[in-house]
Each structure stands twice: as structure tokens, then as C-alpha cells.
Amino acid sequence: MDGILGIVSEYNPFHNGHLHHLQLSKKATKTDFTVAIMSGNFVERGDTSIVNKWIKTEMALKSGIDLVIELPTVYAISSAENFADGAIKILNSLGVVDYVSFGSEIGEITPLNDIASILYREPKEFSTILKNYLSSGVSYPKARELALSQYLGTSKKYSDILNNPNNILAVEYIKSLKKHRSHITPVTVKRDYSDYNSKKVKQGIASATAIREMIKNGQNVHYVVPYETYELLETAIDSGQIITDLSVFEKEIIYTLRKLTLSEIANLPDVSEGLENKIKQAANNYNNYSDLISNIKSKRYTQTRIQRILLYALLNITQKDINFSKRTVPYIRVLGFNKHGKRIISAIAAANPRLNIIVSVKKFMENSNSSRT
Numbered sequence: 001m002d003g004i005l006g007i008v009s010e011y012n013p014f015h016n017g018h019l020h021h022l023q024l025s026k027k028a029t030k031t032d033f034t035v036a037i038m039s040g041n042f043v044e045r046g047d048t049s050i051v052n053k054w055i056k057t058e059m060a061l062k063s064g065i066d067l068v069i070e071l072p073t074v075y076a077i078s079s080a081e082n083f084a085d086g087a088i089k090i091l092n093s094l095g096v097v098d099y100v101s102f103g104s105e106i107g108e109i110t111p112l113n114d115i116a117s118i119l120y121r122e123p124k125e126f127s128t129i130l131k132n133y134l135s136s137g138v139s140y141p142k143a144r145e146l147a148l149s150q151y152l153g154t155s156k157k158y159s160d161i162l163n164n165p166n167n168i169l170a171v172e173y174i175k176s177l178k179k180h181r182s183h184i185t186p187v188t189v190k191r192d193y194s195d196y197n198s199k200k201v202k203q204g205i206a207s208a209t210a211i212r213e214m215i216k217n218g219q220n221v222h223y224v225v226p227y228e229t230y231e232l233l234e235t236a237i238d239s240g241q242i243i244t245d246l247s248v249f250e251k252e253i254i255y256t257l258r259k260l261t262l263s264e265i266a267n268l269p270d271v272s273e274g275l276e277n278k279i280k281q282a283a284n285n286y287n288n289y290s291d292l293i294s295n296i297k298s299k300r301y302t303q304t305r306i307q308r309i310l311l312y313a314l315l316n317i318t319q320k321d322i323n324f325s326k327r328t329v330p331y332i333r334v335l336g337f338n339k340h341g342k343r344i345i346s347a348i349a350a351a352n353p354r355l356n357i358i359v360s361v362k363k364f365m366e367n368s369n370s371s372r373t
Contacts, residue, residue, distance in 0.1 A: 003031040004344060006100040006184065007065070008087040008173065010039045010076075012049050012212070013233060014059035015225045017103075017191075017205045022064050024189045025101035033340050035097060036065045037087040039076035040335075041243075042315075044083045046307030048243045050212050051236045057336040062228035067341035070333040074325045077311050078269075080165075082326060084172035085179070089329045092182045095351035096344065099185045102173055105164040107190025109174075115148060115161060116174035126151045139300050141168070166191050216244050246307055247289040249314060254292065256313050257283035268312045269322045270305055279309070334359045 005025055011018060026034065038060065040053035049056065057068045075086025091097045104112060118126055129150050133143035145162040152158045161167045174186050206214075206224040214221050215233065222230045236242055246253075257265065257279060265276040275296075282295040297306050312318070334357060337345060345357060358364045 002098070003029070004033045004035060004097050004099075004347075005029050005031040006091040006097040007034060007036045008038075008071070008084070008091075008100065008102060008169075009036050009060070010043045010049070010208070011036075011056045011060055012039075012043055012208050013051060013056065013225065014063055014229045015206065015208060015211055017207070019063055019226055020205065021101070021103050021189050021191075025099075025187060026064075028187055028189070029099040029101065029185075031099060033067075033344055034065050035067045035069065035091070035094065035341075035344060036060055037069050037071050037090050038335065039071045040073060042073055042077050042311060044076060044078070044080070045304045046077055046309075046311050047246050048248065050215060050242060050244065051233070052241065052243075053335060055232055055236055055241070059226075059229045059232055061336050061338055061341075062232075063226050067337045067344045068335040070335050072325075072330050072333070073315065074317055074321055075330065077308055077315075077317075078322065078325070079308075080168050080172045081175075082322065084169055085176040086325065086330055088173060088176035088180065088182065088184075090332065091184060092177075092180050093329050093332070093352070093355065094348050095355075096347045097184050099187050100173060100177070101187040101189060102166070102170050103191040104166045104170040104188045105191055106161055106167055106170075107188060107192070109186060109188055111158060111161060112167065112170045112188065113174055113186075114152075115158065116171045116178060118148065118151065119144075119171065120175045120178045123151075137300055139302055139305075141302075212244075215242065246310065250289040250292075253289065253310050253314050254283055254287065257310075260313060265313070267318050267320075268309055269317065269319050270309050270312070275301060275309075332357045333361075 007022065007025065009018070022034065026032075038053070038056060039049070041049050043049055053070065060068050069090060071083075071087050071090070075083055078086070088100070091100055106112065126147060130143055130147040133146050134140065138146070141162070148162060149158065162171070170188055177184060177186055204223055211221050211224055214224075215237070221233065225233065262276050262280055265271060265279050271279070278296055282292050286292050286295060293303055293306055297303050332355060334345065348355065348357065
């Protein structure tokens with residue numbers, strides 16, 4: 001089977017911008033089949049998905065995706081680097097994917113590839129510059145941005161790339177392709193319709209952030225999402241299946257943090273330099289999510305990073321789990337497929353007879369248990 005396109009997504013929710021990206025990607029790559037690696041109930045910025053993974057899967061399948069595979073939670077809520085690496089490892093392990101397409105603010109592969117090459121090789125001079133910026137107290141993302149700008153010179157072509165979230169993810173996808181010596185060809189589509197966190201609507205396209213905000217405020221989103229997504233969202237709203245954000249788990253998070261010891265908090269991913277003391281103190285002194293976040297975050301520890309730490313605590317994900325995720329290839333958990341997706345699964349099975357493709361968790365667990373007896 002030729003012409004399979006891979007897309008890494010959150011589809012939180014699937015909107016007109018995603019449909020635009022899918023259509024342009026298929027046209028650019030001349031592919032007929034599409035596999036989406038999609039985060040589940042929790043997402044990369046350290047938050048909840050507004051609807052569960054099954055509803056998101058249905059949105060994707062009804063909008064043109066053929067096969068949806070889950071990005072395991074340990075990757076889905078990680079930093080951009082581990083998020084991208086987990087997704088690329090899955091696509092690469094399938095053995096049948098020809099292209100991976102992602103949106104970017106710059107819309108050009110060459111400068112993204114140039115930066116990815118530096119981050120992959122980590123030349124000594126670059127590493128020294130990076131350490132100097134980190135020692136000044138700025139966050140790692142900012143230190144890396146400044147180090148790259150200094151290393152590459154003052155070229156405007158490069159200076160603003162890592163100021164934009166989609167560019168950052170694009171660089172990480174390409175870096176991961178290099179790391180795993182993948183034969184998958186990277187393709188980027190310029191994201192010029194709506195910024196990642198923009199609240200504006202342009203030509204019927206809004207960011208997922210704006211759409212989630214509209215849903216929270218009870219606004220109608222029919223003009224910024226495909227009809228199929230709109231129907232599914234309306235059903236989810238009517239049935240009480242909307243999860244607005246991580247604050248919904250406020251009591252559980254605060255209870256968990258109060259229960260954990262300082263050493264257990266210190267063992268959570270992204271916790272360093274005594275941050276566990278600040279987290280523990282805030283959890284003991286404040287009873288709501290907003291105050292908890294406000295009293296932990298700082299110039300060095302962004303809100304997104306703090307939210308990820310809270311999720312790690314809530315889901316009992318330790319640094320050991322993150323380390324393991326970095327040195328292993330994720331499992332293949334199929335969330336849904338159509339008739340084209342069924343053909344893709346058959347092609348994957350033929351290309352990789354030993355690859356364990358999980359379509360039914362129940363059957364997988366039964367087979368796993370019987371193999372141990």
C-alpha cells in the first residue's frame with residue numbers, strides 16, 4: 001500500500017483549521033490514506049481534553065482521518081520533545097507511513113530542519129551557550145531560543161522561529177525523525193489562519209483555544225467546526241460530557257499533593273531545584289486551583305509546566321515512567337478506523353508481523369494473561 005500520511009494531533013476539538021490542514025496535506029503529498037496519532041483524555045499543555053478520546057476519534061473519522069491511534073498519556077502530557085518523539089516512534093514503528101505533516105507558523109521545512117539538526121547534534125559551542133542562559137535563571141524553552149539565536153547569528157529567518165508553539169513542535173518532529181533515522185518525509189503546512197492561543201475567528205477558522213473558550217461561555221461554535229464535530233459537541237454538552245479544564249479535578253489534585261511527601265513530589269517529572277517545597281506549601285495553604293497555580297508558577301516555571309506537574313501527581317506518573325518512555329517504543333492502541341483504516345491495519349500487520357496492535361483492550365489483557373499461565 002502506497003501513499004500513507006501521518007498526522008500528530010490533539011483534535012481538542014477537531015475544527016475547520018484541522019480540516020484545512022488535512023486537505024492541504026493530502027494534496028501536497030498526493031496520499032489517499034491517513035493515520036492520526038492522537039492524544040487521549042489529557043493534552044500536551046498539561047490540561048484535560050474538552051471531550052473524551054472516543055468522541056474525538058469519532059470527530060476525526062467523520063472528517064477524513066482513516067485510522068486513529070492513541071498517543072499514550074505519558075507522552076501526551078510531556079514536554080514538546082517527548083510528545084513529538086512518542087508520536088514519531090509510533091508512526092515509524094508502523095512501517096507503512098510515507099509522510100508526516102504538521103502545521104507551523106513559518107510554513108517552510110528548510111529553516112525548521114536547520115534548527116532540528118543543531119538540536120539533534122548539539123554542537124559543543126551551542127551547548128555552552130545554552131548552559132550559560134540556563135544559569136541566568138530563565139526557563140529552558142527561553143534559554144534554548146536565546147542560545148539558538150546567538151549560535152545562528154542575528155538572521156531574522158531564525159530568530160523568531162522558536163517564539164511560536166507550532167514551530168517548536170515542528171522542530172521536535174523533525175529532530176525525532178533524525179534521531180530514529182526514519183524514512184518518513186516531513187511536510188509542513190503554514191498556519192496562517194489563527195494563532196495557537198488566539199481568541200479571534202478568521203474566515204470561519206478559530207484556534208482550539210478559542211473554540212474551547214466559546215464552549216465554556218455557552219457560545220455557538222457551528223461556524224468554526226465541521227458539521228460532524230458540531231453535532232458531537234452538542235450531544236456531549238447535552239449529556240454533560242464536557243470537561244472544561246484541569247480545574248475540574250481541583251479537589252483531587254490538592255488532596256493528592258497534600259498526601260504526597262516532599263520526596264515523592266520531588267520525584268515527579270519537571271520538579272527540580274527545590275520546587276517540591278513550593279508545591280507542598282501551596283497545596284497546604286490554598287484550597288482552589290487558581291490560587292494553587294498562582295503561588296507556584298514563576299519566571300522559570302511556566303503555568304504549562306506547573307499544570308503538567310499537577311497532572312503527573314494526579315495520574316501517579318513519576319520521573320522513572322518518563323525515563324522509561326524515552327527509551328521504549330510505545331504500544332499501538334487503535335481508537336477507531338473506517339474501511340480505509342482497516343486496510344492500513346492489514347498493511348501494518350503484513351509489514352510487521354510481530355507488532356502487537358491493540359484493537360480490543362479486553363482481548364489484549366486476556367491474551368496477555370493466558371500467555372503467562
